[in-house]
Amino acid sequence: MSHKQRSDPEARRFGRHIRALRSERGLTQELLAERSGLSADSVRSLENGKFSPSRGTLRKLCTGLDLQMSTFFLLYETGGRRGEHELLDLLRTRSPAELRALTAIVRELIAQLDQLSPPEVEGQL
Numbered sequence: 001m002s003h004k005q006r007s008d009p010e011a012r013r014f015g016r017h018i019r020a021l022r023s024e025r026g027l028t029q030e031l032l033a034e035r036s037g038l039s040a041d042s043v044r045s046l047e048n049g050k051f052s053p054s055r056g057t058l059r060k061l062c063t064g065l066d067l068q069m070s071t072f073f074l075l076y077e078t079g080g081r082r083g084e085h086e087l088l089d090l091l092r093t094r095s096p097a098e099l100r101a102l103t104a105i106v107r108e109l110i111a112q113l114d115q116l117s118p119p120e121v122e123g124q125l
Helices: 011-026 029-036 040-046 053-066 069-078 082-091 095-115
Strands: 003-005 050-054
Touching: 003 040, 011 040, 011 069, 029 040, 040 050, 040 053, 050 053, 050 069, 053 069, 069 082, 082 095
Parallel strands: none
Antiparallel strands: 003 050
16 A cells, blocks of 8 residues: 555544445445455554555545545545435446336335425425
8 A cells, every 4th residue: 555644634534534434334444444455454544544545545445435436535525415426326337227217216215205204304404
């Protein structure tokens, strides 16, 4: 892993971002390391903001998190609405027929959710 030693606030923020993405997926540091082809020590160091990853390390990390690198950085910059970006990542590789089927399924799920409770209004979260 090629990286520079860092211990600045931005590196710690970047590490927290990696940790949050890993936690949301229910992954341990060891499992993320295995899925990424990195050492568990590397994942720990990144999460603790001790190192700035190379592009290759970031690519491996994104593979382990099952995220496009663009989505990884978009989530880092915006810090919110992760679900929307991740759904788009999942849909990018689907065929037009699969997208039509998924759209119908999602519409049905949303209709069922709306029957259970009124839709949340943005800003009231």
